[in-house]
Amino acid sequence: xxxxxxxxxxxxxxxxxxxxxDLKTFGALGAYGAAVIxxxxxxxxxxxxxxxxxxxxxxxxxxxTLFADVRIDALKIGxxxxxAIAAAIADRLRHHGARNIVLDPVMVAKSGDRLLSADxxxxxxxxxxxxxxxxxxxxPEAGVLLDRPAPTTLAAMRQAAxxxxxxxxxxxxxxxxxxxxxxxxxxLFDGRDYREFPAPxxxxxxxxxxxxxxxxxxxxLLPQRPDTASAVRDAKAYVSGAIAASGALxxxxxxxxxxxxxxxxxxxxxx
Numbered sequence: 001x002x003x004x005x006x007x008x009x010x011x012x013x014x015x016x017x018x019x020x021x022d023l024k025t026f027g028a029l030g031a032y033g034a035a036v037i038x039x040x041x042x043x044x045x046x047x048x049x050x051x052x053x054x055x056x057x058x059x060x061x062x063x064x065t066l067f068a069d070v071r072i073d074a075l076k077i078g079x080x081x082x083x084a085i086a087a088a089i090a091d092r093l094r095h096h097g098a099r100n101i102v103l104d105p106v107m108v109a110k111s112g113d114r115l116l117s118a119d120x121x122x123x124x125x126x127x128x129x130x131x132x133x134x135x136x137x138x139x140p141e142a143g144v145l146l147d148r149p150a151p152t153t154l155a156a157m158r159q160a161a162x163x164x165x166x167x168x169x170x171x172x173x174x175x176x177x178x179x180x181x182x183x184x185x186x187x188l189f190d191g192r193d194y195r196e197f198p199a200p201x202x203x204x205x206x207x208x209x210x211x212x213x214x215x216x217x218x219x220x221l222l223p224q225r226p227d228t229a230s231a232v233r234d235a236k237a238y239v240s241g242a243i244a245a246s247g248a249l250x251x252x253x254x255x256x257x258x259x260x261x262x263x264x265x266x267x268x269x270x271x
Contacts, residue, residue: 003223004071005031007216008063008089009078009106010039010051016257017209022076024260025216029238030224034070036062038089039081045208045252056084063092074100076219077132078212081116083123090127100222103132103169104215105141121145130168134228136215137164139178150178154185154196161189171228173218175211188232195229199240206246206256213258214239238263 005026012018019035026033038059042050066072075098080086093101105124107116116124125145129135142160143150145167151157151174161172171190179185183198217235225231245262259265 003031003073003220004034005216005220005223006034006036006066006072006075007078007219008036008038008059008075008080009212010041010081011037012041012043012209014044014208014252014257016045016251016255017212018078021209021212021257021260022078022216025213025238026220028260028263029217029220031074031220034066034072036066038079038085044254045256046254051081053081053085056082056088059085060088060092063089063096067092067096067098072096072098073223074102074219076102076104076215077128078104078215079106079116080120080124080128083117083120086120086123087127090123090131093131098131099133100219101132101134102215102219102222103128103135104211105129105135105137105145106211107141107144125167129164132169133222134171134173134215134218134232135164135169136173136175136211136218138175138211142174152179154179154187157185157187158189158194161187161194165189165191173232175214177210186232186236188229190228195232197233197236199236202240202243204243204246205254206243206249206258208255208257210239210243210258213242213260 007022010018023033040052139150151160157174161174164172174187176185184201186197188195221231242258245259
């Protein structure tokens with residue numbers, strides 16, 4: 001049975017991040033994608049020029065209407081924008097008994113523009129994080145969620161993962177992309193074991209939507225893999241391939257997008 005996977009996130013008209021990237025990812029990984037939109041953005045590969053929030057009650061209505069009809073096997077939460085939207089999402093997901101929840105605590109766009117209001121951080125931490133099966137912060141986001149400086153070493157990443165899990169989620173994947181070194185190492189902690197997922201660091205500016213794509217990949221794979229670690233491993237491999245193949249695209253003059261359909265294109269080329 002093909003998994004139905006939901007993204008609850010903002011819209012990126014350039015197609016590299018947000019719901020557009022998520023839906024591409026779901027399709028590329030064999031899942032059926034659905035979307036609840038939290039915000040419209042005016043952005044490209046260089047800037048976020050504007051953000052128009054969807055009213056919290058309409059976000060709730062989107063969720064309720066979808067769950068009334070469609071079996072949702074997994075979902076990811078991306079841009080929640082403000083406290084009211086975050087609270088509405090938490091309330092409705094708890095009401096519907098949503099499962100396989102991946103929370104990507106989106107705070108800042110690749111361009112540096114802020115995508116989460118300061119008052120929403122506490123709501124995200126208290127209301128959404130405890131619902132999550134996997135939380136996927138990068139290093140600055142881990143620091144904000146824990147109200148302390150961002151981790152700067154692998155040991156500090158491990159500690160951050162443990163401290164975030166203590167806030168109520170099932171697993172934490174702390175992403176090490178902001179650290180220096182030849183490899184980008186992510187650390188997964190499930191309350192018992194630490195697992196490290198290294199990948200070669202690629203010299204490219206095409207990293208727009210990397211966090212969205214990774215969290216969407218994990219959500220798409222959770223119903224298709226035997227455990228969280230397997231889903232994370234395969235999601236990381238997919239994202240690494242999408243970054244490596246991004247040079248085949250020519251989209252904008254800033255941080256370009258990943259090539260979400262790199263596997264399909266590779267198969268067609270081989271054929």
